[in-house]
Amino acid sequence: xxxxxNYVVEVEDMTVAYNVKPVxxxxxxxxxxxxxxxxVGPNGAGKSTMLKAMLDLIKPISGSVLFNGQSYYKQxxxxxxxxxxxxxxxxxxxxVLDVVLMGRYGHVGWIKRTTAKDKSYAMDALKKVSMEDFxxxxxxxxSGGQQQRVFIARALVQDADIYFMDEPFQGVDxxxxxxxxxxxxxxxxxxxxxxxxxxxxxxxxxxFDYVTLLNTQLIASGPVEEVFTEENLRxxxxxxxxILKG
Amino acid sequence: xxxxxxxxxxLVLVISFVGCTEKKEDNxxxxxxxxxxxxxxxxRVIGGDHVEVDGLMxxxxxxxxxxxxxGDVSAMQDADIVVFNGLHLEGKMGEIFENLEGNDKxxxxxxxxxxxxxxxxxxxxxxxxxxxxxxxxxxxxxSINLYNELIEFAPEHxxxxxxxxxxxxxxxxxxxxxxxxxxxxxxxxxxxxxTAHDAFAYFGKAYGFEVRGLQGISTSxxxxxxxxxxxxxxxxxxxxxxxxIESSVPAKNIEALKEAVLAQGFNVEIGGELYSDSLGTxxxxxxxxxxxxRANIDTIVNAxx
Amino acid sequence: xxxxxxxINDYTLRIVALGSALLGMVSGVVGSFAVLKKQGLLGDAVSxxxxxxxxxxxxxxxxxxxxxxMLGALIAGLLATGLIVAIEKNTHIKTDSAMALVLSVFxxxxxxxxxxxxxxxxxxxxxxxxxxxxxxxxxxxxDIYTIMIIGAVLLFVIVLFWKEFKLVTFDSDYxxxxxxxxxxxxxxxxxxxxxxxxxxxxxxxxxxMSAMLVAPGVAARxxxxxxxxxxxxxxxxxxxxxxxxxxxxxxxxxxxxxxSIVIIISLxxxxxxxxxxxxxxxxxxxxxxxYRKNINEDNVLINLYELAMNHKDPFHSxxxxxxxxxxxxxxxxxxxxxxxxxxLQEKGFVKRDYFDEWAMTxxxxxxxxxxxxxxxxxxxxxx
Numbered sequence: 001x002x003x004x005x006n007y008v009v010e011v012e013d014m015t016v017a018y019n020v021k022p023v024x025x026x027x028x029x030x031x032x033x034x035x036x037x038x039x040v041g042p043n044g045a046g047k048s049t050m051l052k053a054m055l056d057l058i059k060p061i062s063g064s065v066l067f068n069g070q071s072y073y074k075q076x077x078x079x080x081x082x083x084x085x086x087x088x089x090x091x092x093x094x095x096v097l098d099v100v101l102m103g104r105y106g107h108v109g110w111i112k113r114t115t116a117k118d119k120s121y122a123m124d125a126l127k128k129v130s131m132e133d134f135x136x137x138x139x140x141x142x143s144g145g146q147q148q149r150v151f152i153a154r155a156l157v158q159d160a161d162i163y164f165m166d167e168p169f170q171g172v173d174x175x176x177x178x179x180x181x182x183x184x185x186x187x188x189x190x191x192x193x194x195x196x197x198x199x200x201x202x203x204x205x206x207x208f209d210y211v212t213l214l215n216t217q218l219i220a221s222g223p224v225e226e227v228f229t230e231e232n233l234r235x236x237x238x239x240x241x242x243i244l245k246g
Numbered sequence: 247x248x249x250x251x252x253x254x255x256x257l258v259l260v261i262s263f264v265g266c267t268e269k270k271e272d273n274x275x276x277x278x279x280x281x282x283x284x285x286x287x288x289x290r291v292i293g294g295d296h297v298e299v300d301g302l303m304x305x306x307x308x309x310x311x312x313x314x315x316x317g318d319v320s321a322m323q324d325a326d327i328v329v330f331n332g333l334h335l336e337g338k339m340g341e342i343f344e345n346l347e348g349n350d351k352x353x354x355x356x357x358x359x360x361x362x363x364x365x366x367x368x369x370x371x372x373x374x375x376x377x378x379x380x381x382x383x384x385x386x387x388x389s390i391n392l393y394n395e396l397i398e399f400a401p402e403h404x405x406x407x408x409x410x411x412x413x414x415x416x417x418x419x420x421x422x423x424x425x426x427x428x429x430x431x432x433x434x435x436x437x438x439x440x441t442a443h444d445a446f447a448y449f450g451k452a453y454g455f456e457v458r459g460l461q462g463i464s465t466s467x468x469x470x471x472x473x474x475x476x477x478x479x480x481x482x483x484x485x486x487x488x489x490x491i492e493s494s495v496p497a498k499n500i501e502a503l504k505e506a507v508l509a510q511g512f513n514v515e516i517g518g519e520l521y522s523d524s525l526g527t528x529x530x531x532x533x534x535x536x537x538x539x540r541a542n543i544d545t546i547v548n549a550x551x
Numbered sequence: 552x553x554x555x556x557x558x559i560n561d562y563t564l565r566i567v568a569l570g571s572a573l574l575g576m577v578s579g580v581v582g583s584f585a586v587l588k589k590q591g592l593l594g595d596a597v598s599x600x601x602x603x604x605x606x607x608x609x610x611x612x613x614x615x616x617x618x619x620x621m622l623g624a625l626i627a628g629l630l631a632t633g634l635i636v637a638i639e640k641n642t643h644i645k646t647d648s649a650m651a652l653v654l655s656v657f658x659x660x661x662x663x664x665x666x667x668x669x670x671x672x673x674x675x676x677x678x679x680x681x682x683x684x685x686x687x688x689x690x691x692x693x694d695i696y697t698i699m700i701i702g703a704v705l706l707f708v709i710v711l712f713w714k715e716f717k718l719v720t721f722d723s724d725y726x727x728x729x730x731x732x733x734x735x736x737x738x739x740x741x742x743x744x745x746x747x748x749x750x751x752x753x754x755x756x757x758x759x760m761s762a763m764l765v766a767p768g769v770a771a772r773x774x775x776x777x778x779x780x781x782x783x784x785x786x787x788x789x790x791x792x793x794x795x796x797x798x799x800x801x802x803x804x805x806x807x808x809x810x811s812i813v814i815i816i817s818l819x820x821x822x823x824x825x826x827x828x829x830x831x832x833x834x835x836x837x838x839x840x841x842y843r844k845n846i847n848e849d850n851v852l853i854n855l856y857e858l859a860m861n862h863k864d865p866f867h868s869x870x871x872x873x874x875x876x877x878x879x880x881x882x883x884x885x886x887x888x889x890x891x892x893x894x895l896q897e898k899g900f901v902k903r904d905y906f907d908e909w910a911m912t913x914x915x916x917x918x919x920x921x922x923x924x925x926x927x928x929x930x931x932x933x934x
Contacts, residue, residue: 081728092721093776106729138776304672471688471801474563496678502689509562
């Protein structure tokens with residue numbers, strides 16, 4: 001296989017299975033640089049799993065992932081991750097600023113402490129998500145949308161090239177959703193690549209330029225205009241009715 | 247078909263026979279189960295060749311805390327005679343004994359029949375102190391219970407039992423004199439015995455020693471820090487030369503006591519190990535009652551004189 | 552007797568109190584992370600698992616050495632932890648069940664071994680069954696040194712890896728994505744939990760040890776929202792319970808030390824849960840009652856305001872019956888309404904004209920018009 005320099009992420013032959021039934025089967029995915037890509041599919045399609053497998057959080061049975069032609073470990077510093085909001089206990093005793101600072105831990109390294117400079121990067125990231133006033137707030141006091149923005153700020157502070165986000169719009173108010181998509185579009189303008197596991201089919205066309213349709217297998221992947229068709233959606237969702245409104 | 251049936255039936259019969267005979271294992275001896283090593287020793291002496299003794303507890307085992315296993319219980323149920331100390335020495339076996347007595351088993355409670363005036367009360371539990379074997383003459387008196395039971399169970403061997411018993415009585419008298427003689431070697435002021443738990447009260451009463459223990463009459467109670475302190479104060483006040491570890495109780499308690507005494511600037515030695523709630527190790531001189539009592543008094547006197 | 556005098560005069564009390572305090576502090580600090588990771592039961596499982604470890608060590612080595620027992624307990628504890636993780640990973644059994652399973656099986660096995668050990672000569676000198684409930688009053692100076700050294704090492708590790716511990720405890724997936732192995736850090740934390748349990752076994756025993764691990768952290772959480780403060784506070788609570796428990800057990804006859812300590816820390820936890828300012832149940836109930844009262848008052852005031860505004864003269868008084876009753880429980884009767892109006896009068900918002908006639912005051916009108924609820928009503932009244 002030739003290593004293509006146009007693709008920031010290349011997934012080859014990836015299969016993930018816990019028991020007998022596979023969650024992901026033989027996935028081949030190429031993500032070009034600078035796209036804002038939605039990953040959609042029905043529940044249980046393996047979207048989160050694929051994300052986690054790409055980030056080496058889950059071990060696949062087979063397959064490989066390359067980032068800019070290299071292994072995950074080598075490119076780790078260039079990758080930012082926004083996990084699902086529900087994966088964390090928000091009653092943890094810590095402030096908003098502290099959480100965003102965590103994004104700097106990769107740069108700071110083991111044992112060493114964060115510096116004033118790290119703090120200022122964190123505050124900058126908070127400004128970008130309009131949360132700078134909340135810096136000293138306890139995370140338990142945040143609304144869903146605010147929590148999501150904190151997570152995004154944390155990823156932003158890593159100053160990564162590739163961002164993975166797992167359902168960032170889930171359970172979030174309209175204002176936050178608009179704010180977040182603005183940030184993502186800005187990231188794309190800056191040449192970053194963003195992959196988002198997305199649950200709302202109706203907003204795919206509006207928000208994203210690339211889309212990957214997944215249902216254990218890869219149904220289709222590419223520019224939204226080409227790939228996001230009724231036919232493909234029906235294949236992905238195994239339904240016969242009309243899926244998209246209007 | 248018929249052959250098969252015959253084969254099966256004979257197989258069953260053979261097995262049941264073997265099973266039956268295996269169970270009997272009869273060598274004609276009286277099966278006696280005794281709880282403590284002291285009692286097992288007594289049974290061997292008086293019973294002689296006519297008894298087969300199974301001692302439940304080994305040397306260094308603490309009878310206050312001993313929990314009988316299922317094997318122990320069935321051994322007691324199969325036995326001809328069961329011998330135990332009583333007065334709650336075997337603190338965790340009370341129910342088992344009640345069951346045995348209820349089922350008409352031949353049971354010897356060695357402390358039965360001791361007069362109230364000879365018993366020491368236990369203030370904490372309002373019962374009696376069970377450590378009667380430390381008074382040799384009292385042990386001598388109590389052995390009559392076993393002797394009577396043996397004669398009743400196997401009257402055919404009465405002569406042998408009587409011979410053994412009389413012999414034992416003499417030996418115990420001699421032992422008592424020996425102890426008293428040894429005690430004389432220690433100054434009257436120094437006749438203070440400090441041990442891990444209040445086991446030696448009868449010893450103190452019989453032979454003129456002031457006796458103090460760190461834990462109470464039963465080792466199941468924890469020694470509190472105030473107990474350690476008051477005993478340490480007592481040791482310093484009376485300038486006691488030595489304190490003693492017991493074979494069946496963790497040494498740590500006495501070590502803690504020693505540290506407390508040292509902190510007050512007084513140096514007390516650990517005078518040695520006493521066999522308190524059991525006899526000495528098998529294969530040594532101390533494995534019999536006579537040997538143990540001798541070893542104990544020697545240790546005490548050597549350390550305190 | 553003066554407490555200071557008590558400590559000066561009683562060497563044993565000093566030693567035991569010091570040992571218990573150190574132990575309480577270390578287990579409180581380390582246990583905070585177990586609490587935050589919701590792994591309190593793990594501490595329980597490991598403590599109970601220590602019993603067969605100690606027993607097997609005795610059977611194998613026929614030794615009475617405390618250090619060897621600690622080693623056996625450590626191995627058993629780590630084994631139990633590993634087993635729990637393996638069960639979670641490879642079967643459908645959930646964490647809780649896996650921990651309970653390992654806990655009971657190991658402990659039961661330990662008890663069986665103890666019954667067997669009873670038969671081994673001189674086994675009682677080892678004092679093995681003292682590990683079930685602890686034997687705090689026989690702590691020796693060398694035990695204190697051991698606890699001090701191990702405690703210092705554990706605390707040092709926590710300070711060193713503070714941000715890694717914080718991150719992995721909060722969001723392990725994210726930690727992995729940064730290259731901070733959540734598995735390794737979790738293992739480190741678990742090992743530290745096991746070690747603090749081991750050194751604590753001598754004092755409070757196998758059964759009660761999990762309380763010393765979990766209770767201080769739970770109590771501390773009620774008082775603060777900062778992780779660093781919580782951990783320090785947990786250490787302080789643990790230490791206090793160690794000292795106070797020891798003093799109490801030494802003053803009362805036949806009061807064992809280990810359980811006394813646990814009783815104290817339990818009281819601290821219960822007190823914290825009820826009385827702490829932010830999360831405490833009592834103050835929360837009081838605050839909620841106050842909110843409700845204020846809302847009731849505001850509602851009545853607004854009702855009166857509406858009546859006033861619909862009248863030519865805003866300061867005209869109205870019959871109490873005309874003022875809509877409050878819809879909360881017990882608010883439907885006039886007496887309650889009157890009490891509320893009296894309160895409002897105290898605040899200067901209403902005035903009583905006659906016996907049961909009430910009117911708005913200028914202050915009252917101003918207050919209502921500035922009230923945040925007013926905006927809602929403005930939407931309503933646009934008709």
